[in-house]
Amino acid sequence: MKILIVEDEPKTGDYLRKGLVEAGFVADLARDGLDGLHLALNGDYDLIVLDVMLPSMDGWDVLQTVRQSGLTTPVIFLTARDRVEDKVRGLELGADDYLVKPFAFSEFLARVRTLLRRGKSQDPQTLRAADLEMDLLRRRVSRANVRVDLTAKEFALLELLLRRQGQVLPRSLIASQVWDMNFDSDTNVIDVAVRRLRAKVDEPFDPKLIRTVRGMGYVLEVPEHP
Numbered sequence: 001m002k003i004l005i006v007e008d009e010p011k012t013g014d015y016l017r018k019g020l021v022e023a024g025f026v027a028d029l030a031r032d033g034l035d036g037l038h039l040a041l042n043g044d045y046d047l048i049v050l051d052v053m054l055p056s057m058d059g060w061d062v063l064q065t066v067r068q069s070g071l072t073t074p075v076i077f078l079t080a081r082d083r084v085e086d087k088v089r090g091l092e093l094g095a096d097d098y099l100v101k102p103f104a105f106s107e108f109l110a111r112v113r114t115l116l117r118r119g120k121s122q123d124p125q126t127l128r129a130a131d132l133e134m135d136l137l138r139r140r141v142s143r144a145n146v147r148v149d150l151t152a153k154e155f156a157l158l159e160l161l162l163r164r165q166g167q168v169l170p171r172s173l174i175a176s177q178v179w180d181m182n183f184d185s186d187t188n189v190i191d192v193a194v195r196r197l198r199a200k201v202d203e204p205f206d207p208k209l210i211r212t213v214r215g216m217g218y219v220l221e222v223p224e225h226p
């Protein structure tokens with residue numbers, strides 16, 4: 001079993017690697033986000049241990065890029081911050097577990113073993129938010145088990161919103177990702193498409209998932225207090 005540790009704090013990184021090797025694992029250590037991302041994408045790991053605060057690219061971005069590339073390797077987040085919103089964000093981005101520093105090595109090892117047993121449990125073919133489901137393989141969307149028909153652009157727009165759940169997406173980003181165009185503030189093509197999408201996947205249902213953030217863009221998230 002091969003484990004990647006991405007941790008910039010030398011003491012913690014060395015300590016974790018040493019501990020994992022003594023426990024019988026093969027363990028590599030990356031000391032910044034970009035190195036970690038490169039290794040994660042190319043190293044064929046069974047598990048990734050990922051610190052949140054990292055130089056060159058933070059753990060959120062590493063995880064997001066890893067998941068967007070379709071890799072389902074289990075990820076444990078390590079962080080000094082114990083704020084619940086960090087935990088939620090990590091899990092939404094596709095982390096499988098979360099440990100707040102400082103932690104006991106025995107606790108860490110137990111989580112590692114649990115995740116390795118569980119293996120690649122995520123289904124990369126389905127994106128979900130509340131009762132909204134997108135089947136990427138069959139190109140189907142349903143809400144509360146009701147099939148929703150979308151145009152190709154609406155599908156692409158919803159896929160982007162679902163993959164970046166909880167992040168406010170500026171119109172310029174939506175324009176470049178979905179329409180492959182530079183954003184021109186005179187055009188309302190994005191607002192029109194979002195309105196149509198909402199009419200199909202949000203308006204007949206509860207809770208409302210797609211939110212306009214005035215002056216910034218759009219976000220898809222499951223409301224905490226619907």
Ligand code: CA
Nearest residue numbers: 008051053054
């Ligand atoms: Ca750090």
